[in-house]
Amino acid sequence: MTEPTRDERVELALDLLAHLEADELSLAEVVDRIETVTTDPTLTRDILDTAELRGIIERDGGRVRHNRGGTFVRFESQVVQREGDFDCRRCGASISTGHFVTFESGELGPFGSSCIRKVLGRE
The missing domain is CATH 3.30.60 (Wheat Germ Agglutinin (Isolectin 2); domain 1)
Incomplete structure (x- = not known):
């Protein structure tokens, strides 16, 4: 099995964030979830920035609000x-x-x- 590319890891992490069931989490809790995809701090930051740009999350200091899209993992x-x-x-x-x-x-x-x-x- 081949290692996912950087872009594939970003998309996988964005899918995970889009399917979170909590409406609001601490930044540490969100990073904990992202670390199941990558532990690279630069990539983690890029994932958070991309998630915010795509409207998946909103960051407010140390809190992250999930913009509910009606999708949960079944x-x-x-x-x-x-x-x-x-x-x-x-x-x-x-x-x-x-x-x-x-x-x-x-x-x-x-x-x-x-x-x-x-x-x-x-x-």
Whole structure:
């Protein structure tokens, strides 16, 4: 499997931000989600700037408001579970069941059962 390009990572992160369920998060919480796609600080900043330019989010100091587009991740159709030996992209734990989120721009994962809920804002 090839590593996603910079543009592909940006689009994947934008898809993730567009599907967050929380109306407002701290900047740290948003960066935590972006870090499931990239830990490059320059790319993270570019993702935040692009998300704001596209109207996905609004930043106000240390808070980020999500501009609701009516899209949430549907666990039944957009989250796929696979068995195998994985490391969670959020916490790094070894997991035997990986949860992968399928977006138009690509797939994000694997995540453990609790991390998938945190990444998507269900907890």
